[in-house]
Amino acid sequence: MNLRTQYILDSFTELKQRMFEHLPFDQTPLAEEEEDFLQKWDDLMEEIKSLSHDYLFTAQELLARLIRCYPNLTALIKRELLWFVGGECLHFLGDEELALYQKFEETAYEYEQNGQDYDIASLISELRNKETPNTITH
Structure with missing residues (x-):
């Protein structure tokens, strides 16, 4: 899996x-x-x-x-x-969230192409922390 x-x-x-x-x-x-x-x-x-x-x-x-x-x-x-x-x-996600998860996909792809391991939850958390204070964080 x-x-x-x-x-x-x-x-x-x-x-x-x-x-x-x-x-x-x-x-x-x-x-x-x-x-x-x-x-x-x-x-x-x-x-x-x-x-x-x-x-x-x-x-x-x-x-x-x-x-x-x-x-x-x-x-x-x-x-x-x-x-x-x-x-x-x-449809239940906002524009900011869609942008966040698109960035996640790009970053995860880069890690995979470079043979680097990553943790999904940690990577998403890291990307959320880089957002501006006005964006939604869940």
Whole structure:
């Protein structure tokens, strides 16, 4: 599994854990809609682990559904996760964020071309710290 795919898997795992701390996922028993959502989430995790070529489409669908159906949980989503899965999720990012993640892609590409290792979270954090104080940081 490559670095980016592992980061996506880890981010989805962390997000699911954090969802259980908030309504409606902290309720017992869960409503049928939430049970269905979590089942689709588990299916996505298996798709990512098996490196299914369609996992990004499923990820886009689930993140968009999370934002539409559970707006109270939107703040739990790592902003870079929206970038990494792309598609409809890019519409939830602002222009400054899109520029930041484009810069991330350029920098990561340079590292890869030079055979340098890097940590995705550290690199994004470093790039955010270089932003001007008026930009959004999440």
